Amino acid sequence: MEATNGKLKRSLKLRHLVFFGLAYMAPFTVFDTFGIVSEETSGHVPAAYILTTIAILFTAFSYSKMVTIFPSAGSAYTYTKQTLNSKLGFLVGWTAFLDYLFLPMINALLTVIYCSSVFPDVPPWIWCVGILLLTTVMNIAGMKISVSANSVMVLFQLLVAAIFVVLTIRAIIHTDTANLFTFNPFYSEQMSWSTAFTGASILALSFLGFDAVTTLSEETIEPKKNVPRGIILIALVGGLYFITVSYFMQALFPSTETLQNIEGASPEIALHIGGMLFQSVFLAGAIAACISNGLATQASAARLLYAMGRDGVLPKKLFGNVHPRYGTPIFNIVFIGILAMLALFLDLETAASFINFGAFTAFTFVNLCVIVYYFKQKNTHTVKSILVNVISPLLGISFNAYLWYNLEVGALIIGLIWVAIGIAYLIYVTKWAKVTLPDLEFEETFSGS
Template sequence: MSNQENSLNRQLKLIHVVVLGLAYMSPFAVFDTFGIVSDITSGHVPIAYLIVFTAILFTALSYGKMVKIYPVSGSVYTYTQRIINKNLGFLAGWITFLAYLALPMINALLARIYLSAGIPAVPGWVWIVLLLLIITLVNLIGAKVTASVNLILVVFQFLTGIIFIVLTIRSITVENQSPLFTFNTLISESLEINSLFAGASLLALAFIGFDAITTLSEETINPKKTIPRGIILVAVIGGVFFFTVTYFMQTLFPDVSVFNNIEGASPEIAAIIGGNLFLALFTAGALTSVFASGLAAQTSASRLLYAMGRDNVLPQKFFGYLHPKTKTPVFNILLIAVLGLSSIFITLETATSLINFGAFFAFSIVNICVIVNFVKNDNEKKFRSVLTNIVFPSLGLGFVIYLWVSLNWYAIAFGLCWIILGVVYLFVLTRGFQQDPPQVNFDELEG
């Protein structure tokens, strides 16, 4: 079978790409982290988001540059393989998959937490199995259907967020009769730089999602134009939403120590500003976020595995297979669902650690790819080119390295074990590194 025949359907437009990116990012994550980060930063969550958004934007620009050169589904795997080294490219895909695999686990765990709290009589594992079953069935139908479902879910999340903002504003101006805009919400005497960056390092995870849409390049119409736009739009929309929501939350509650549970500060705020009726709506929004993010994560992970399978880096008959009718990598989708069942046995902290390691590696290597590609191929070292191809990715890389330093020992230890496993597999695949790993003909895929 030729590469052209064994290819994904180009059917996604900008709206589909943006929606899948936002769903993967999970806008409602802003509520899950508010109490913890507000405590760490002494009430400066909005400015922490502003810092991390500025830093993440540099990495988003790097992804945009790479997808213009290689508009295929392999994402960081393809970029590294083509620009730096074929063996390192395999390891990039191997490590990045760790993050894509862990996000469905996290969403399954969150579904269990939310639903078990509301319906404690049902065993927690039932909710995990049910979530994975539903997102798998939707993904098997096709990427466009997945995007359409996520459009509804993302719109619901943003509408709930907007209602949250309106009710918070009412509480600030009407009930508390306080000024709506105050500089102290951003910067006050209690601000400490170290704690601010510690909080920012946690919030960086909220932006994971803009990079995942690069795995949809082969299913996107005019990917060299659409995907870079989608990347920036997802990062900007997420950044504006996160900043706005936390600004008004922090204005209303500058000190989160007043809450019974800092980790559950947002539901308490929802009950305070809107009563039990809005709390029910807010809980529905949280569950919607879990479902949408899990759906998008499974889509991205299956496409990354497909790219590696098509290249025969992973067994082609399984990982490189597409259903002849739906043009979806059905075996990959089913495999990710089965692996996701491991969330029955692991903790939320463990799954988060896996995402941290895989995502930060991907962010680092993409920034390096931009720099290496520029040094190799750009003969005209003009100021603007140096700025966008050396300075910007270097800033993005520097921030990601800081995030690496902040990882806990478990994430680093598990990540290193995963790398060693990948090296062993690559050693066998290339017969002791005497051969290059297989790769697909890129020219046949571009379109």
């Protein structure tokens, strides 16, 4: 195996980034959230997805801007540190770590739920340990292996989703052909814009993944070209996929009144349209989603820790090292795997509440970084450049502010406690501001357009 001299190995192309991002987004989330959002929006899930896609694209565009300037594994942490302030950058990275840390836990929990439903006699901890051991070993082996496995599993999920749509269309034809081409899932007289936006705030979490590819910048070939393209492609492809699948599901089930289990609506729909055989195939797709998403989330979290460790804001000897042979931050990968074992002591709702706070913090600050960096450059301010570098990120900030407004009180309290711990650690590291956090130098290539 090729030696990497203690640095992350560049081996990823654009297609690898797209599959990584889609794996992080987990195509099967469209099924997991359908029942809840359908009830919230009174049968307008596709409309909520359209709103989410449009809103997320503003933030995705901001990420694509910043990764061109700072092609680092640190993502929002690096952008904030280099654009605004090193201490603020640490706090953004610390807060965003909630997102990266608890997503592997959620995947472990979902694996336990899915597998225990089929094999109820097997102790749940076996499934939890098994999935985390699998993702840890594959991530240690190298990103190329991990991304290749992810590509296969994402393709399988998309295949199952395609069969799901075909069977749904068949069911609609046998029930009421008029529903096949109805516009009601997108808009009807009963639709409320407030509930549609509330549904959009829930569905925003389905798009986590377009930003995660920025953590792979140092392992990507031609990162300043491929990573921005990957970010936009992931957001667009993911949005189109979510809108399409949810449309046919909504056309078949305009209301949740006929569903027995709103939270578990998708397995019920799978049984309805394809019987026990397809329900089994559907379950296999769900487990594949857990594995692929587990690989992606663990890899991203390890890269964020690596960037912070390399900068010295976390113990460098532990977090800032890359294995010279495998080209991966092995300690970080194992560390994330061990922390994810806490899934054995958490429920799904508690773990999910941690994610929102960290994700929305990162999104908000990346949009802010675009604006601040633009004015720092003192370029000629044209109408086009202001639209791209001020108005667009401001819209992204506005949407994230709305998401913050809709956060549960519990998630806010937990998030603020986590931030307080980060502030205390920052004070300790900087010895009450007597020591300055180190900065990294990057080639600045921002065009201002």
